[in-house]
Amino acid sequence: MTSSAPSTRIASKLGLSDRIFAGPRSRRLLSTVEAGLERVDAALVRELAMADSLANATSRYLYDAGGKRVRPMLALLTCQLGDGATDKVIDGATALEMTHLGSLYHDDVMDAADKRRGVPAAHEVWGNNIAILTGDLLFSRASQIMARHGEAAIRLQADTFERLVIGQMHETTGAQDDDDPVEFYLRVLADKTGSLISAAARTGLTFSNGPAELEGALTVFGEKVGVAFQLLDDVIDLSADPDETGKVPGTDLRAGVPTMPYLLLAQRSDTSATALRERIDDGVAQIADGADPELLDDALAELRDHESTQATLDLAHRWSAESIDALAPLPDGAVRDALTRFARAVVDRSR
Template structure:
């Protein structure tokens, strides 16, 4: 993710990388547990890698004020620990087999161990935030509440009469957007940035979070396993209702070809759940990837990213604002 250009921006990028390395070292320390039974699973997903988008965002928005210091790095670490913790829980809930190209934690240990590892990381994140003031504690608590509500709403599904697509977008906003928004807000808070910048960067963070997940829906259909770390259509085969699938279902009442494709997908998902070879859905995955609903999903992601950039209108023109705008563009430019 190239956020800076030009000689001055390259120096800025170098400084940002140095700060990220300090955050990474701190994360390693915060993930150290005296018990070897806890230590290995708690460190597992961090060692699997990750883009560290949330810490990077906290560092960037801190530069709207005094810039990164120990408190800013601590906030970035708390946000990343919260994110890592949520991944353990998500993978158990979704019965995921892979995460970041490696076996999901519960397939290495067990559901119970994975859940408890996630709980340990939530506890460490809360411990970090506890010394940062009441506002930070409340923000962390409200963010955690939204993470839980997002997972709950995803698990239960839309209620009778509720628009499934609006429900899905709200789930993405809660499960992903909320924490990215918190990452952005904490940078302003602890970098001593102007108070009037807090709400714009919060809105920006939530919108790029939704855009990120919508592009993930497109990437899920990609055949490039070496880049995505999973088989094309992994979510579709598992019965996850991503936006391309929801848009197809919306169209099925009007177009017979779409109704036929939807019926084949649903039948294949049922067969896979009963033990059939996941490869039986290969033609349907390819058809959905080529379908205009996938292009519509990309367009929806781009719209969310553009709205994120518009939210930055209150910020001064600067290398920080340009970097945030490029981050939004980079998120929707990702390819599988």
């Protein structure tokens, strides 16, 4: 196993550098953020190393498979509002990325996902128990890193982790009779995705001694851009090209996990929408009983081209616009420009 960190070039990680760092002011940030990402990746290699050979292999598995490093990048952007990429900022960004990695091990078990980042999911390689325990290991290491920086850092990690767990619990149980399914799902996204992205934006600011009065704006920005990001992922999840997602198209729906296109489809009462929803529901039930997941291919292809998927895309753009509005208190400059372009770019990814 190599001990060197993989490339963290934003162009390769996100494919968004030309958009996020467009213009002379933002482009001056590029080398600074790149250098910070190299430091985060080096820290991840160091912190993921385990003395136990099995734990070492499983803990590095999804890290070695790649990843966008969205959360560290946001921390490295917002820290420019303070003292820059201090060692404390690098530690915070590393801990939050490890928390994100740990959540992926758990998510793939709970969703019965076959692939992650273009490789077999960890539970497909080592089984559910080892995958879950690996996630736990990463959560533990992340907490150890935060503990180096005092009570406030520990509380940030603990509060974020609590929201991740609650979001997963709610996704698992599903909306109840008195819940609006769409609003319920948006709350799940805010907990499961928005909370961690928000924590990253806040970490960059607070760990670099940035202006405390900007924390609220970055909290809202992170929450909303996180929801927008996940809504667009719901659209991409239906992509006909598995290379786009690193997963089998429609993985979530095949596992019985509703996504926004399905929820918006279920709100429609026209005959074609009702028939499509019934086909999906029937297919999910058959898959749960052991049928070949490919039986849903045609129905999911139809959903991909349905108006409800376009409505999901429109909703993602609305949340992105609201995240940009939240940036109003930030000073005019390269950081605000880059965050604005990031919010636009996350909902303009290829389907």
